[in-house]
Amino acid sequence: MLEELGISYDLAPVDMLKGEHKHPDYLKVHPLGALPAIEDDSGPLFESAAIIMQLADKYPEKKLAPPVGSYERGEYYQWILFAMTEMEPHLVTIAQHTRFLPEAERSTDAVARASKRFQTVAAALEARMKGRDFIVGNTFSAADVVLGGVLYFAKLMKQLDDDLPGVNTYANKTLNRPAAQKGYGTQQG
Numbered sequence: 001m002l003e004e005l006g007i008s009y010d011l012a013p014v015d016m017l018k019g020e021h022k023h024p025d026y027l028k029v030h031p032l033g034a035l036p037a038i039e040d041d042s043g044p045l046f047e048s049a050a051i052i053m054q055l056a057d058k059y060p061e062k063k064l065a066p067p068v069g070s071y072e073r074g075e076y077y078q079w080i081l082f083a084m085t086e087m088e089p090h091l092v093t094i095a096q097h098t099r100f101l102p103e104a105e106r107s108t109d110a111v112a113r114a115s116k117r118f119q120t121v122a123a124a125l126e127a128r129m130k131g132r133d134f135i136v137g138n139t140f141s142a143a144d145v146v147l148g149g150v151l152y153f154a155k156l157m158k159q160l161d162d163d164l165p166g167v168n169t170y171a172n173k174t175l176n177r178p179a180a181q182k183g184y185g186t187q188q189g
């Protein structure tokens with residue numbers, strides 16, 4: 001999002017494999033010790049979609065959010081919350097049970113259940129993307145930044161199969177944007 005806005009920022013890497021995200025200093029920024037978080041002149045903020053929506057509103061001249069009160073603004077909230085509440089939690093479950101939890105606490109059943117639900121939810125996004133380039137209206141918005149981030153996570157978790165061609169095309173287009181390539185280091189086929 002910062003790259004899309006073209007504003008300068010300093011990166012503060014947090015090494016999760018070393019547990020730096022649970023350090024007391026970082027817990028002052030994010031009480032759950034999760035990533036990402038930002039700090040600007042106004043103070044710290046966590047929750048990726050909240051950060052993205054706040055930045056879109058803070059730089060209105062970049063036109064990355066539909067006008068407040070418009071129908072498109074409603075759709076913008078709808079798809080952002082869809083990404084964050086219906087898609088992302090299943091990916092977090094898959095990540096925890098394949099990478100982050102101690103092996104003894106991992107459950108293949110939990111992964112299977114999360115993956116099944118993710119596929120059901122992704123099918124709704126597949127239907128939405130039929131004949132569309134962007135999730136809301138016909139221009140790029142912060143909602144595409146949110147969806148792009150979640151779909152990037154889904155790709156890492158190997159959840160975007162060939163039976164989701166529209167979602168794959170959308171994810172690749174979003175992640176091939178120069179800002180995403182700079183931000184995530186992505187180059188999708």
Ligand SMILES: N[C@@H](CCC(=O)N[C@@H](CS)C(=O)NCC(=O)O)C(=O)O
Nearest residue numbers: 021033034035036046047048049092
């Ligand atoms: N809903 C949160 C999810 C944050 C989240 O779970 N981040 C992961 C990394 S992608 C994390 O920090 N996990 C470590 C933990 O929760 O202890 C957001 O989108 O910001």
